[in-house]
Amino acid sequence: MYGADSLNRFLLGGALAAMVVSVFFRWDFLYAVALAAVVYAYFRMFSRNYTKRYAENQAFLKHTSKIRMFWSSQKNLAGQRKTHHIYRCPNCRQKIRIPRGKGNIMVRCPKCGTEFKKRS
Numbered sequence: 001m002y003g004a005d006s007l008n009r010f011l012l013g014g015a016l017a018a019m020v021v022s023v024f025f026r027w028d029f030l031y032a033v034a035l036a037a038v039v040y041a042y043f044r045m046f047s048r049n050y051t052k053r054y055a056e057n058q059a060f061l062k063h064t065s066k067i068r069m070f071w072s073s074q075k076n077l078a079g080q081r082k083t084h085h086i087y088r089c090p091n092c093r094q095k096i097r098i099p100r101g102k103g104n105i106m107v108r109c110p111k112c113g114t115e116f117k118k119r120s
Contacts, residue, residue, distance in 0.1 A: 003045060007057045014037060022034060083099065083100060084097045
């Protein structure tokens with residue numbers, strides 16, 4: 001068994017969401033699409049053609065890499081906001097991370113050298 005890879009998790013999650021929506025709005029077509037996605041996910045999960053399933057998963061990961069990287073960076077920034085302020089340089093728009101609780105400080109941009117005053 002190949003198991004539940006990223007594509008299978010996406011198919012099953014999307015199918016679950018589509019089934020919930022189809023129940024509330026009584027859209028039989030959406031329910032049929034969700035059921036087809038579940039069948040395809042289980043077909044992939046129990047398939048013995050490992051190279052084909054691996055290639056499908058790699059293609060899925062390649063096509064969704066920008067979206068996944070965006071959400072990963074947003075999650076990372078949200079975690080850093082607990083201990084740091086994140087400012088942008090007014091000149092070059094470079095992001096600069098400043099620790100919280102230092103009062104008013106002069107910040108020097110590492111990219112362009114512009115100095116500006118910010119409150120941490």
